[in-house]
Structure formats: C-alpha cells, structure tokens
Amino acid sequence: MHDLVLTPVRVPPLTKELTGSWIRRATARYGLPAQDLLRGILAGRGRVQVTGTPSTGLELFLNTPARAELTRFTGLPLDRLTGLLPSLAATHERLVDDEIARAAWYVPRQAWVAACPPCTGRACQPGRPVLVYPEAAGHVCQRHQRWLLAHAENPASIPLRTLPEVLGAHRRHLVLVRAHPWGADAVVLAAAVVWSWQVQGWQSEAIWQDRVRRVAAVMRCSPTAVMPHALLPYPETIAVARLLVDHRWQQRLREAAAGDGLRSAAGLFLQEAGRRINRPWLTDWLTARTRVSCKDVVAGDPLHQWLQRITAATGITSDGLWTVSQTAARPIEYSDRASFLTQSRPRAVYDEAKEASLTGGWEPVPSPRPGPASSP
Numbered sequence: 001m002h003d004l005v006l007t008p009v010r011v012p013p014l015t016k017e018l019t020g021s022w023i024r025r026a027t028a029r030y031g032l033p034a035q036d037l038l039r040g041i042l043a044g045r046g047r048v049q050v051t052g053t054p055s056t057g058l059e060l061f062l063n064t065p066a067r068a069e070l071t072r073f074t075g076l077p078l079d080r081l082t083g084l085l086p087s088l089a090a091t092h093e094r095l096v097d098d099e100i101a102r103a104a105w106y107v108p109r110q111a112w113v114a115a116c117p118p119c120t121g122r123a124c125q126p127g128r129p130v131l132v133y134p135e136a137a138g139h140v141c142q143r144h145q146r147w148l149l150a151h152a153e154n155p156a157s158i159p160l161r162t163l164p165e166v167l168g169a170h171r172r173h174l175v176l177v178r179a180h181p182w183g184a185d186a187v188v189l190a191a192a193v194v195w196s197w198q199v200q201g202w203q204s205e206a207i208w209q210d211r212v213r214r215v216a217a218v219m220r221c222s223p224t225a226v227m228p229h230a231l232l233p234y235p236e237t238i239a240v241a242r243l244l245v246d247h248r249w250q251q252r253l254r255e256a257a258a259g260d261g262l263r264s265a266a267g268l269f270l271q272e273a274g275r276r277i278n279r280p281w282l283t284d285w286l287t288a289r290t291r292v293s294c295k296d297v298v299a300g301d302p303l304h305q306w307l308q309r310i311t312a313a314t315g316i317t318s319d320g321l322w323t324v325s326q327t328a329a330r331p332i333e334y335s336d337r338a339s340f341l342t343q344s345r346p347r348a349v350y351d352e353a354k355e356a357s358l359t360g361g362w363e364p365v366p367s368p369r370p371g372p373a374s375s376p
C-alpha cells in the first residue's frame with residue numbers, strides 16, 4: 001500500500017512537461033504535499049537537500065545523484081525521462097553536482113504554457129493545468145484552435161476561431177521546423193526582421209490594426225494591451241522565415257548581390273516578402289524610411305546583417321547564418337515592446353496584459369536548447 005501511494009509513474013508525465021508540474025500533479029492526486037513525495041523519492045540511499053518549495057518556483061531541477069534516484073524509483077531510464085521532462089536533461093547551474101541528492105524549485109529557464117485542457121484529458125484538473133514547454137512551435141493547439149498562454153492555475157488561451165491567418169501560419173511554422181534543421185532559428189531572425197519594420201511605424205497599417213481589434217475582442221482587453229503580443233506579427237514572421245530558409249531564394253539573392261550589390265538583393269527580398277504578406281508597398285515604404293534613417297539603423301538592421309552573411313564570398317552554412325544581434329532582436333520584455341509600439345504607459349500596458357495572461361508563454365527569441373547536431 002505504501003509503495004502504491006509513493007509511485008508517481010501511476011500519474012505519468014506528459015511529453016515536454018515541467019518536472020515541477022508532474023510532481024505536483026502526482027502528489028495532488030494522493031493528497032500529499034509535493035515536498036514529501038520529493039524527499040521520499042530522493043532520500044532512497046542517503047542524504048537529500050531540497051531548496052525552495054513548489055510555491056517559490058514552478059520548475060523542479062535535480063542534480064545527477066537526484067536524477068539517478070528518480071530513475072531508480074520510477075523504473076524508467078534517464079533518456080526516457082528526459083524525453084518527457086526536458087528540465088532533467090542537465091543540472092541547473094545553481095545546483096551543485098556532488099555525491100548527495102539535491103533538488104531545487106526555481107523559475108523555468110525556458111518559456112512554458114498551460115497545455116490545452118481537452119488534449120490533456122484527465123491529467124488537467126481544476127486549478128491545476130499541465131504545464132509544458134512549447135519549444136519551437138508547441139504554442140498552438142490546431143485541433144482546438146487555441147494559442148496557449150502561461151498561467152499556472154488556469155489553462156488560459158487565445159481562441160483562434162476569428163484568427164484563421166494565425167492558424168494557417170502555425171501550420172506552415174510546424175512544416176518549417178520539421179523540414180529545416182535551423183527552422184526555429186530562422187523564425188527568431190524573421191521575428192527580428194518584422195520587429196525592425198514594426199518599430200518604424202508599421203503598427204498603424206490596416207491589416208495589423210484589424211488583427212489587433214480581433215485579438216482585443218476575444219481577450220476582452222484594450223487594443224494597446226494586445227499590441228506587443230507575439231501573436232500580432234506572427235503570420236508575417238512565419239512568411240518571412242519561410243523566405244529566409246528557401247535555398248532557391250538564397251541563390252537568387254547571391255546572384256543579385258554579385259551583379260548589382262547588396263542593396264539590389266535587399267530590394268529583391270523585400271519585394272517578395274511584401275508580396276507574400278500582402279503588403280505590396282513594403283519595398284517603397286522601407287526605402288523611404290531608410291533614406292531618412294541614420295546609418296546606424298541600417299547597420300543594425302537584421303535583414304541587412306543576414307544578407308551580408310548569405311552573400312559573403314566564403315559562404316556560411318552553419319548556425320552563424322541565423323545569429324541575431326542583441327540590438328536587433330525583438331525585446332523579450334512585454335513592457336519594452338509596449339514602449340515602442342504604443343503611446344500608453346508601458347507599465348499600464350504590462351499590468352493589463354498580465355491580467356489577461358498575455359505577458360508570458362511562447363516568444364520567438366533564442367532559446368537555450370542545444371543545436372540539432374548536438375545531444376543533451
């Protein structure tokens with residue numbers, strides 16, 4: 001009977017679940033404090049030290065001896081466990097790897113979301129959603145048409161029934177990251193490219209304003225609160241990412257640069273990007289903006305930097321092609337983006353957006369995940 005109670009594999013982890021989410025679900029089902037179960041598992045053969053509590057951090061990190069105890073207890077090999085629970089892949093930098101088992105509750109190191117409730121079935125309990133890492137493109141449930149948000153007690157989401165262009169972009173996003181080894185990195189670069197256009201005043205144009213209105217309506221928020229969210233420029237970001245990874249287009253850009261210089265290649269790219277995102281005015285508009293911009297803006301432009309790399313005589317085939325400089329990247333903080341995109345006070349925008357669970361979750365920013373060629 002004792003063994004039955006202390007067997008968390010009876011509540012199996014879901015794919016890409018936060019270890020902390022799984023431990024909390026496993027213990028809640030038996031009415032146990034998570035900390036008791038954790039100490040029970042880890043104290044199998046010796047001393048154990050647990051830092052923090054489930055209320056101080058959503059994610060649970062284990063050092064090597066603690067991971068060994070977990071595999072022994074569950075009977076699951078470590079590679080199977082790390083396949084389900086990404087945070088187990090490596091020891092957290094604040095945890096010491098020595099002979100005693102150590103565990104710590106910290107904030108997750110990557111973006112997380114509350115999984116789609118209908119898709120997680122009985123694993124999702126009232127007030128206790130399953131928390132998962134969306135990684136490259138797991139932030140949308142196509143089946144139930146939701147953009148999943150980060151809320152630890154409530155499976156918040158943005159309904160996408162009135163946003164078909166977002167669902168379409170996500171289908172193409174999934175194909176992109178499956179087909180291209182650097183697909184996720186191309187999306188991050190594309191987000192920086194679209195961001196560089198947004199901050200030049202693009203937010204006032206009709207297609208984007210219409211999308212802002214539809215998101216604000218379903219979220220019952222003010223338009224300014226939804227403007228900095230990743231959903232708004234998402235369809236354009238995916239369209240640009242697909243163009244960036246297209247080898248035929250890369251070749252055309254090299255030829256254009258070799259014949260008429262980098263400016264000609266940039267013009268060709270923008271013409272095609274404008275056509276794909278239904279903004280035929282994009283090239284002319286950006287050309288006019290560039291004329292009035294200072295040289296530093298052009299030099300820090302992520303598209304300009306990428307074109308320089310792609311047209312370099314030696315050629316770049318590695319991840320170096322997708323690097324985004326810090327100054328060009330889309331700001332990670334919601335309030336930072338709000339300060340560029342809205343006239344409202346960034347703090348007020350942030351507070352309203354946080355109330356609607358819009359400030360966390362998936363973002364097209366570089367993640368600490370290992371590259372496709374390396375193993376955890």
Ligand SMILES: [Zn+2]
Pocket residue numbers: 116117118119141142143144145
């Ligand atoms: Zn679903």
